[in-house]
Amino acid sequence: MSFQVFGLAVSRGVAIGRAVLVSSSRVDVDHYFVAEEQIEAEISRLRAARDDVAAELSLLQRDLPADAPSELSALLDVHLMLLHDEVLISATKQWISERHYNAEWALSAQLEVLARQFDEMEDDYLRERKADVEQVVERMLRAMSRASSPDLAGGDAPIRRTDPGAEPLVLVANDIAPADMLHFKRSVFTGFVTDVGGKTSHTAIVARSLDIPAVVGAREASRVIRQDDLVVIDGDAGLVIVNPSDIVLEEYRFRQRQSELEREKLSRLRHTPAVTMDGECIELLANIEMPADAKAAVSAGAAGVGLFRSEFLFMNRAGELPTEDEQFEAYRSVVVAMNGSPVTIRTVDIGADKPLDRMSAGELRHDHGLNPALGLRAVRWSLSEPGMFRQQLRAILRASAFGKVRLLIPMLTHVSEAVQVLDTIGRVKQQLTDAGRPFSAVDVGAMVEVPAAALVLPSFLRLFDFVSIGTNDLIQYTLALDRGDESVAHLYDPWHPAILRLVEGVIRQARAAGKGVSVCGEMAGDPAFTEVLVAMGLRSFSMHPSQIASIKQNVLRTDSRRLGHLVASTFGGEDIWDGCERLRLAVTSAGTSLS
Numbered sequence: 001m002s003f004q005v006f007g008l009a010v011s012r013g014v015a016i017g018r019a020v021l022v023s024s025s026r027v028d029v030d031h032y033f034v035a036e037e038q039i040e041a042e043i044s045r046l047r048a049a050r051d052d053v054a055a056e057l058s059l060l061q062r063d064l065p066a067d068a069p070s071e072l073s074a075l076l077d078v079h080l081m082l083l084h085d086e087v088l089i090s091a092t093k094q095w096i097s098e099r100h101y102n103a104e105w106a107l108s109a110q111l112e113v114l115a116r117q118f119d120e121m122e123d124d125y126l127r128e129r130k131a132d133v134e135q136v137v138e139r140m141l142r143a144m145s146r147a148s149s150p151d152l153a154g155g156d157a158p159i160r161r162t163d164p165g166a167e168p169l170v171l172v173a174n175d176i177a178p179a180d181m182l183h184f185k186r187s188v189f190t191g192f193v194t195d196v197g198g199k200t201s202h203t204a205i206v207a208r209s210l211d212i213p214a215v216v217g218a219r220e221a222s223r224v225i226r227q228d229d230l231v232v233i234d235g236d237a238g239l240v241i242v243n244p245s246d247i248v249l250e251e252y253r254f255r256q257r258q259s260e261l262e263r264e265k266l267s268r269l270r271h272t273p274a275v276t277m278d279g280e281c282i283e284l285l286a287n288i289e290m291p292a293d294a295k296a297a298v299s300a301g302a303a304g305v306g307l308f309r310s311e312f313l314f315m316n317r318a319g320e321l322p323t324e325d326e327q328f329e330a331y332r333s334v335v336v337a338m339n340g341s342p343v344t345i346r347t348v349d350i351g352a353d354k355p356l357d358r359m360s361a362g363e364l365r366h367d368h369g370l371n372p373a374l375g376l377r378a379v380r381w382s383l384s385e386p387g388m389f390r391q392q393l394r395a396i397l398r399a400s401a402f403g404k405v406r407l408l409i410p411m412l413t414h415v416s417e418a419v420q421v422l423d424t425i426g427r428v429k430q431q432l433t434d435a436g437r438p439f440s441a442v443d444v445g446a447m448v449e450v451p452a453a454a455l456v457l458p459s460f461l462r463l464f465d466f467v468s469i470g471t472n473d474l475i476q477y478t479l480a481l482d483r484g485d486e487s488v489a490h491l492y493d494p495w496h497p498a499i500l501r502l503v504e505g506v507i508r509q510a511r512a513a514g515k516g517v518s519v520c521g522e523m524a525g526d527p528a529f530t531e532v533l534v535a536m537g538l539r540s541f542s543m544h545p546s547q548i549a550s551i552k553q554n555v556l557r558t559d560s561r562r563l564g565h566l567v568a569s570t571f572g573g574e575d576i577w578d579g580c581e582r583l584r585l586a587v588t589s590a591g592t593s594l595s
């Protein structure tokens with residue numbers, strides 16, 4: 001039966017594929033296909049993990065204190081039995097050999113099947129055994145991940161799309177955490193749908209950076225879509241069509257081909273300078289999450305990196321932080337890849353929807369707090385962990401010896417925080433000098449993403465070399481709505497006069513003070529805003545590499561003077577609601593808006 005599910009359009013394009021349902025807790029495993037000749041090796045990885053866990057459990061059992069409750073030993077017996085149970089192991093092997101899934105994916109797919117069977121059991125005792133299977137699988141997955149160590153500088157392994165002739169797959173889940181998106185980058189899926197999430201949730205942001213069609217906030221999707229359903233993801237409309245009719249399918253295949261052609265056309269702009277019709281040069285920079293993304297930035301023709309979200313280096317590490325040397329290698333690899341173009345590294349922005357680790361097992365726990373978006377997030381967390389912060393600053397400064405590095409500090413609210421940060425940078429530089437470690441001059445910038453910072457901007461401009469406007473959080477904190485919450489997504493409005501007034505004010509004041517100003521939130525990559533931001537005086541935009549070409553196309557069609565009067569009257573006293581509406585109409589009627 002064909003039906004539709006509505007959600008939020010967060011990443012453009014059309015994906016057509018068979019649905020793979022993955023429970024939220026299992027999105028963090030790698031999903032890729034293995035080639036025919038690797039199947040045996042993959043099954044050996046599964047066996048090795050089973051043997052490791054069996055040894056681990058036997059050891060635990062042997063070392064149980066004499067007075068330990070007898071249930072504990074019985075529980076370990078059950079787990080050992082499950083480990084050798086054919087329903088788990090043989091069926092998992094089958095996923096590997098028949099569907100060519102990698103071992104982790106196969107194991108979690110089998111867990112999904114078993115979990116559903118347990119859920120349907122009448123008997124309470126048996127139903128509760130589901131937790132035992134989950135724990136055993138969890139141990140096996142951990143054993144497999146111990147066997148493959150993380151590589152920060154490489155970021156992510158090459159995308160493995162050894163799809164053995166099967167149809168493309170799309171992922172359907174209740175939620176995908178931002179950290180899990182790193183796994184998604186390496187996976188075989190060509191699009192995804194989630195029940196939860198807002199337009200500028202970090203999951204949506206990473207989807208845009210991957211340039212894959214996605215719909216979030218689709219509420220019931222993971223309940224109503226079934227395994228292997230044929231699914232069309234219309235990322236432009238925020239629509240998911242399940243089991244479409246032949247006519248609808250043909251229409252979407254046509255649209256898919258059209259957008260590929262459009263992309264090809266846009267990619268020819270790669271070497272064209274971004275200059276407006278009246279000769280204003282616009283700097284188009286890239287936002288990246290992992291070092292490997294620098295390649296995409298270079299091939300998109302980015303003039304540099306305007307935002308390296310360094311927190312992604314800190315995630316998925318079972319609570320263990322990357323060492324100074326690991327971080328240094330990661331930053332250096334980006335600086336080297338950018339080949340002399342500036343690289344703006346933002347210090348870690350952990351917190352809110354980007355927790356350090358879902359299991360938070362390490363020494364440095366990051367507790368979620370009562371309201372994570374308003375809690376110990378970003379620079380607040382950095383200042384509360386001075387050792388970790390100094391280590392990151394040292395790594396960034398050391399990378400500056402290899403190219404042009406700029407430092408960016410997220411979520412500043414108080415001038416005292418800024419002073420503390422600058423003082424720490426000064427001390428770290430002294431440490432490096434004393435140790436004979438080379439580093440170059442580094443500009444330091446403040447992110448303006450809390451309304452308080454925008455309202456007292458001159459105090460920050462006195463202290464920093466440049467500012468970068470984080471519109472995603474600026475909107476979240478000004479309009480008092482959680483950017484990740486789909487139930488208030490309709491109120492998340494970048495056109496709200498309060499937002500445009502703050503953005504315009506920051507651009508104007510920074511320029512007047514002779515300081516650099518950039519926008520690195522999603523507004524910079526939204527074609528609807530190019531002309532308005534240019535008219536406000538913005539000359540530097542930072543966005544996902546995949547958005548650079550279409551923003552460049554808009555820049556080439558823009559006359560920076562056309563909306564000058566309207567901007568001046570809107571923010572210079574006229575009715576601001578009326579003015580902002582006229583601005584919106586001016587760009588939509590000119591056809592530059594794609595949203």
Ligand code: PEP
Pocket residue numbers: 205307309349449469470471472473474520521522
């Ligand atoms: C922003 O808030 O606009 C921003 C660029 O930072 P992030 O999206 O990582 O919070």
Ligand code: MG
Pocket residue numbers: 410449470472473
């Ligand atoms: Mg932010």
